[in-house]
Amino acid sequence: MTFLGMPAFPANAAAAVRDSQLRFNLRKATHTIREKRASVVAELPDWARLREAGKQIKDHTLRNLERYLLQMEEAVTAAGGHVHWAADAREANRIVTGLVRETGESDVVKVKSMATQEIGLNEALAEAGITAYETDLAELIVQLGDDWPSHILVPAIHRSRAEIREIFLEKMADWGRPAPEELTDDPRALAEAARRHLRERFLSTKVAISGANFMIAETGTLVVLESEGNGRMCLTLPKTLISVVGIEKLLPTWRDLEVFLQLLPRSSTGERMNPYTSTWTGATEGQEFHLVLLDNGRTRVLADEVGRQALRCIRCSACLNVCPVYERAGGHAYGSVYPGPIGAILTPQLRGMSSPLDASLPYASTLCGACYDVCPVAIDIPEVLVHLRGRAPHPRAERLGMRAAGWVFDRPERLARAERLAGRLRRFVPRRAPGPGPLSAWTETRDLPEIPAESFRDWWTRTDGGTR
Amino acid sequence: MRVALFVTCVNDALFPGTGRATVTLLRRLGCDVTFPTAQTCCGQMHLNTGYPEEGGRLARHFTDVFADCDAVVVPSGSCAAMIREQYVRLARVPASTASTASTAFAERVAETVPRVHELSEFLVDVLGVTDVGAYFPHRVTYHPTCHSLRGLRLGDRPVRLLEQVRGLDLVPLPAADECCGFGGTFAVKNPAVSAAMCADKARNVTATGAEVLCAADNSCLMHIGGALGRQRTGVRTMHLAEILASTEAVR
Ligand code: SF4
Numbered sequence: 268m269t270f271l272g273m274p275a276f277p278a279n280a281a282a283a284v285r286d287s288q289l290r291f292n293l294r295k296a297t298h299t300i301r302e303k304r305a306s307v308v309a310e311l312p313d314w315a316r317l318r319e320a321g322k323q324i325k326d327h328t329l330r331n332l333e334r335y336l337l338q339m340e341e342a343v344t345a346a347g348g349h350v351h352w353a354a355d356a357r358e359a360n361r362i363v364t365g366l367v368r369e370t371g372e373s374d375v376v377k378v379k380s381m382a383t384q385e386i387g388l389n390e391a392l393a394e395a396g397i398t399a400y401e402t403d404l405a406e407l408i409v410q411l412g413d414d415w416p417s418h419i420l421v422p423a424i425h426r427s428r429a430e431i432r433e434i435f436l437e438k439m440a441d442w443g444r445p446a447p448e449e450l451t452d453d454p455r456a457l458a459e460a461a462r463r464h465l466r467e468r469f470l471s472t473k474v475a476i477s478g479a480n481f482m483i484a485e486t487g488t489l490v491v492l493e494s495e496g497n498g499r500m501c502l503t504l505p506k507t508l509i510s511v512v513g514i515e516k517l518l519p520t521w522r523d524l525e526v527f528l529q530l531l532p533r534s535s536t537g538e539r540m541n542p543y544t545s546t547w548t549g550a551t552e553g554q555e556f557h558l559v560l561l562d563n564g565r566t567r568v569l570a571d572e573v574g575r576q577a578l579r580c581i582r583c584s585a586c587l588n589v590c591p592v593y594e595r596a597g598g599h600a601y602g603s604v605y606p607g608p609i610g611a612i613l614t615p616q617l618r619g620m621s622s623p624l625d626a627s628l629p630y631a632s633t634l635c636g637a638c639y640d641v642c643p644v645a646i647d648i649p650e651v652l653v654h655l656r657g658r659a660p661h662p663r664a665e666r667l668g669m670r671a672a673g674w675v676f677d678r679p680e681r682l683a684r685a686e687r688l689a690g691r692l693r694r695f696v697p698r699r700a701p702g703p704g705p706l707s708a709w710t711e712t713r714d715l716p717e718i719p720a721e722s723f724r725d726w727w728t729r730t731d732g733g734t735r
Numbered sequence: 736m737r738v739a740l741f742v743t744c745v746n747d748a749l750f751p752g753t754g755r756a757t758v759t760l761l762r763r764l765g766c767d768v769t770f771p772t773a774q775t776c777c778g779q780m781h782l783n784t785g786y787p788e789e790g791g792r793l794a795r796h797f798t799d800v801f802a803d804c805d806a807v808v809v810p811s812g813s814c815a816a817m818i819r820e821q822y823v824r825l826a827r828v829p830a831s832t833a834s835t836a837s838t839a840f841a842e843r844v845a846e847t848v849p850r851v852h853e854l855s856e857f858l859v860d861v862l863g864v865t866d867v868g869a870y871f872p873h874r875v876t877y878h879p880t881c882h883s884l885r886g887l888r889l890g891d892r893p894v895r896l897l898e899q900v901r902g903l904d905l906v907p908l909p910a911a912d913e914c915c916g917f918g919g920t921f922a923v924k925n926p927a928v929s930a931a932m933c934a935d936k937a938r939n940v941t942a943t944g945a946e947v948l949c950a951a952d953n954s955c956l957m958h959i960g961g962a963l964g965r966q967r968t969g970v971r972t973m974h975l976a977e978i979l980a981s982t983e984a985v986r
Contacts, residue, residue: 281927290931572829591914595931631925633918633932634783636885650824656785669781673789676744676776677796686748705923712930713961716749723747723754727770733758 270602275627279600280592289425289597296424297588303537304585304641311533321530322645324523325515325579329569335484335517336560342487346549348556353511355563360391362559363476363509367397370507372474378491378498379403380478381419381582382511382561384604385617388476399476400442400468402497404461411438417598417606419584420535425597428452435460443468465497475501479512480581481527482558485520488548489558492531492541499545508547511559514566515578527581530643534583564617573654577612579644584609586638586648592631601628608638612651620659629655664704679724686722693718736862737767739804741797741851743811744776750953756980757810757854763980764862773800779817784920787825794822798843806861807851810976812883812952815853820886822848853883854976855892855951865895870983872902875973876945878936878959880952881914893951893975900978906943910935917958933962941968951975 273279283289308314328335340350353359367375375392377383377399389399389410401410408423409416412434416422423431435446435457444467446460477498481490489510491498502508518524532541550556569575587593587607598606602624603614611628620626629652638648661669675681696715700706709715727733738761742754761768777797782790797818801807809815826841858864877897883889897905916922916932923929936959940948948963950956953974960972 277925277927280925284927284931591916591932592925592928595928629785630921633881633914633916633921633929635881635914635918637881637912637914640885653783653785653821656783657787659785661785665784669784669786669789673781673786673792676778676789676793679773679775682744682747682775689748705920708923708926709961711926712933712965713958714964715961716957718749719751721751723742723751724770724772726751726755728772732768732770733755 270624273602273624275623276596276600276602276631277627279602279624280596280631283597283600284595286597288427288430290595292425292427293594293597296421297594300421300537301588304534304588307533307537307539308641310539311529317526317529318643318645320526321581321643322579324518324526325644328517328519328523329515329575329578332514332517332569335519336514338484339482339487339517340560342484343549343556343558344487346487348487348549348558351557351559353559353561353563356386359386359511359559359561359563360388363388363511364391364395364397366507366509366557367392367474368395370474372397372472372507374398374400374472375474375476376400376402376468376472376501376505377406378475378477378501379406379422379493380476380511381604382478382513383476384416386511386561386563388511400472402465402468402501403493404458404495404497407461407465408434411435411442413438415599416604418587419582419605419607419609421584425599428454428457431457439464465500469497469500469504473505474507474509475505477502477508477510479510479516480531481524482512482517483519483521483524484517486548488521488546490524491543491545492528493543493545494536494541496543499543502545502547506553507555507557508550509557509559511561513561513563515580531581531583534581534585534641534643568613568616571616574612574616574651576646577609577616577651579646580609580613581644582609583643585641585643586646589637589641590632591635591637592633596631601631603628608632608648609646612646612648612655615655615659620655626659629659683722683724687725689718690720690722693720736765736806737769737804738806738808738857739769739771739801741774741777741801741807741809741814742770743809743814745954745957746810749957750974753810753953753974753976756974756976757808760867760976760980761808763982764858764864764867766862769804771800771804777814777817779814779821780919782817782821782825791825794818794825795840795843798822798840798847801847801851802843804847804850806857807847808854808857809851810854810951810974811954812853812880812887812889812950813954815851815856816882816886818851819848853887853889853951855889855896856887858896858979859892866899867896867979869900869979869981870902871900871978871981873947874904874906874943874945875947875949875978876906876908876940876943877911878908878915878940878948878950878955879911880950880955883951884912889951893949896975896979897949900981901983903978906945908943909939911939915955915959917955919954922958929958930962933958937962937966937968940970946970947978948972949975949978
């Protein structure tokens, strides 16, 4: 999977909005989950306080990150685990590949994890001759379909049931137990086919790789929340467990976890509680455990006073599900494993804004604020978007235009003259402007407003405020 | 009561009728309306497009122009939200880099911003009226633009005002809280998604059977109205101020 050299967001999105199947799938899925979330959040009278608590706990942890990270390392080591520090994706991949090699195995099972997607671990393992098998149902669909995830929680959200059935029938056999020939697109039948396919894998594979939703510094415990139970299989059955976790996933204590066990399920799947919560501390008997703590740009994000709030993110995907831009552009348009509003603020911070795609991400939003309203840790995404826009490289023509507009607005006389000029030229404004440029982008789908003969300020002066 | 009108650059240049309606309405309610002619733009377009230098300059200009006013009325939800949310942020400079100019701006912001009111806030909260004596015998639907809804938290103020208008048949807009896809320069930087969002908004508007789409922001109305016009839906757009300014006498 590589996003390298992808066109900028507007071009990706322009292609996506024409894809009727994608539009249908996304609309249906996001609206369903959006409504579920809204109803379970409305049940809690203290939601606003929970949200504030979540925000405060994360901020406190981020401010004291070094202390808690060291505490975490000490606790994990004391419990028989091994802790590795990875400054970037390459180092993390090298560590994990080395650890798998040491086991002598060439197959690993994976628990759904964003951090390993972010560093491109599956590809790095493949290069070393190691096959990673995704075990989350949606990740499996993505992997079998040789596709990219398009959503944080439901990576195959862009697929319909019929498409999933076709992928299973066509591809499952290449990866293990084939799908039954009579497979229907009934969700239960699809889940059953996946279950049988995966079950054999769990029983035969000796190495598992996971991420974590939270790490608890006081005891060195890792926490994974999931719906299917496949994660739990991976976490318990194999002999070696390797967890790759972003350093911002820390919580100081178990008491803090209580807040997030309420915030996360309600925000992400719209459930009061998620079906499976697994916790483990160090290595259990007969098992080997490695924790890879991943920076990969996070300390740089932490240094930005406005942007650092993105590190509070608990990857619930509520912001994706309410985002009108995400709903129409789809996750792939964002060219990152982090799509939607959180991707628009996280990707440019983690990767920088030197590629046209990354520089276009802070603009992939109308600043409508729906994301901020639902975010369980109160990340003011519009604020960060505006902040990043201030640092993004601007196209030359736009920069000149904006500078000129600024010059006009600097003095009321200049503005008045510009308005009079527009008023005189109003008959010459075309109904549809030839492209490219902002005027043609506007008039392709919208009429322009009629330019008035007289501006408000000229009317005010001429009539002395309407009194003459 | 003396009120200064900040008409906004969009209304000044493209929708002067909204400015005139605001003046008519406020006078009818007993206000003494002034128009400080040194005003230009709040800086929203620059700031939100990533030009904080120009945006900041315009913000300083705004606070200079309106420094001595008791109350400033803005017939635009997004400009009022810009002033209230972002000026405060612009003024927040870390102590290490603070200068006399930045301290002076911060003081101006602290003094001026609380006196800036979006039109419906001013009518309902400051003047304490919901019945402004308007008459408008048409079927109307109201779109509560994002910055009014989630920025200013105007709540039901505009709807309460519209409900009191004689003859007006107010019909609810389905999925009203969804963004129309304007987003300032988003409309031209991401025209495909913008148009896709607008298509849904326009469909929801026509589904109401309303003849008029009303909002408290002409920039969003320019966008939705542009699509409604292009599609020949026959639905027209009107700023809240224009409906509230209508009376039986002037018809
Ligand atoms: S930014 Fe907030 S709403 Fe979006 S995924 Fe992260 S925690 Fe959830």
